[in-house]
Amino acid sequence: MGTPTRTTCAVVGGGPAGLFLGLLLARAGVDVTVLEKHADFLRDFRGDTVHPSTMTLLDELGLWPEFSQLPWKPIERASVILDAGEAPVADLSRLRQPHPFIAMVPQWHLLDLLARAAAAEPGFTLLRRARVDGTISSRGRVTGVRWTDADGGTHELTADLVVACDGRDSVLRTGSGLPLRDFRVPMDVWWFRLPRGDQQDPAGALARVSGGRMVILLDRGDHYQVAYLLPAGDDAQRRSVPVTELQEALRELHPWLGDRVRGVRAWDDVKLLRVALNRLHRWSAPGLLCIGDAAHAMSPVGGVGINLAVQDAVAAARFLAPVLRVAAPDPAAVDRAAVRVHRRRWWPVAITQGGQRIAHRTVIRAALSGRGSGTRMPWGLRVVARLPFLQAIPARLVGVGALPEHAPAFARRPG
Known part of the structure; x- marks a missing residue:
């Protein structure tokens, strides 16, 4: 099979967001190509957490039996030790979820699982060792990407839509000129x-x-x-x-x-x-959509970055599939669908980042300045310790999030 030169949707980045999106669109009958700059997924990742809402998605996609065989370790509880003693913070086992825990799993196993499932769909292509260098544009619209292979050969891939899933240092986002709002981190x-x-x-x-x-x-x-x-610094x-x-x-x-x-x-x-916390004012431009870290870099507080990126991908698939699976996608309809993704996902991102900013100001700055480890337990932690049911609140914020997404009907398979 030769190198493709045309696709309906070009997804740049083979991380969780990119592969979830590629899988869901392929199951909808969309011709989709994912470009991943590395040869494989065998790398150390910081984000090795799979949250309850993501595991529910794997259930809905029929992938739980395979995921359950991976070498993961469940985390049900989180606590903090101050000089005043130890206090519980969150208890995920209290969540009313099919899988009430966070699974710590090497991310390459999850990515391999998603890539195998997507490869079973006839419209899916994964290009490895494909470094995307920038976009192709015509009359103010993104119409594809330029990429370089392992031998230094340059290629062009035209597409009705390009989706940037290439992380917080996104090449495509930088080249798009989309306005980015940065928040200070401590x-x-x-x-x-x-x-x-x-x-x-x-x-x-x-x-x-x-x-x-x-x-x-x-x-x-x-x-x-x-x-x-x-x-910081x-x-x-x-x-x-x-x-x-x-x-x-x-x-x-x-x-x-x-x-x-x-x-x-x-x-x-x-x-x-190097911690970053930011988000785009607009996630899309004509022919281009940014999701995941390309649209909003998250603080490591709560380890929620991957979960949010996956939720973005599910929402994107739901809105994009109907306009992309037709014989000749209408550019205006594609752009409207991309705007709908932003409207759906910006507020759960803003709420989550707001919580992270509060944690930066009230917890982390105090801890790093030496003010957060006194001999008296903070009243909030004392209350949570005395009323254990309250531990479900931070557990839900971290494990499920503000707006969990569910797999659309076209992507569901029996487990």
């Missing part, structure tokens, strides 16, 4: 792994705040995925000291880790996430 995040010990080690998600430091442990079964928060300065200082800080925060802090052997083991 922190960056170091990501690394530490070995997990026996059954006595804490399970679930655990935040520790003390002395101007905040570290979050996510239980992955055989190891912890660790997020160590630091003030402090990475270079903090790496100027031996990595043993990080080890000692971890041991002070969690003495039970013991020698396992040596799992961070060198600074190369510590990956930096």
Whole structure:
């Protein structure tokens, strides 16, 4: 089969949003091509969380039996340890959901699952090692993309619609000129792994705040995925000291880790996430739609970025499929459908980002300044501890979100 030069919908980026959208549109009978710049999905991802609403989607798409066989670890509860003691924060097991937990699963497994399911549809094409360099335009309308293959060969793919799912550093969004609103963030995040010990080690998600430091442990079964928060812009300065200082800080925060802090052997083991929080004022231009991180970069607070991107993809498929699966899509109808995606999804994004901004101001800034770890437990945490049913509120905000989307009828399959 030769390299395609024409498709109905070109989806740029083979992450969760891009592959969910490609799968759903293909099941609607739309000719769709996903362009992914890497050769495979075997990479370390920070976002390895699959939320209850996403697992409900997998149910509806008939993919739960296959997903259930993947090596995932459920997280049901989140708590925080201050100098005043430990307090519960969220309990996902209280959710009235088919899968009331967050599944920690290597993201490449999820992406492979979606790619296999999409490949079973006759109208789906996945181009790997396809680096998209920009768009093709005609008379003020995006009409396709230019891309480069692994050998340096350049190609053009024309399309009735291009959907940017290429992340928070989206090439297509940057080239579109769509106005972007940025919000200030107080922190960056170091990501690394530490070995997990026996059954006595804490399970679930655990935040520790003390002395101007905040570290979050996510239980992955055989190891912890660790997020160590630091003030924005402090990475270079903090790496100027031996990595043993990080080890000692971890041991002070969690003495039970013991020698396992040596799992961070060198600074190369510590990956930096420069936190961004922003969203587009408009998600679309003629012939172009941005969704997921390309439309709204999320803070890591709550780990909701992937969930929101997937919900965007489902909403996009619902509005786009009827206008794209016809023999000759009407450009005006396609653009109206893209605007409907923005109108549907902007407010749950704005609500979620508003909650993240509040958390930045009231929790993270206090924690990193040393004001969030006093010897007295904050009243809010005391109330949640005394009234456990309240733990379902943050669990729903994180696990389900403000506007969960459900698979359209054309995409559903029996499980």
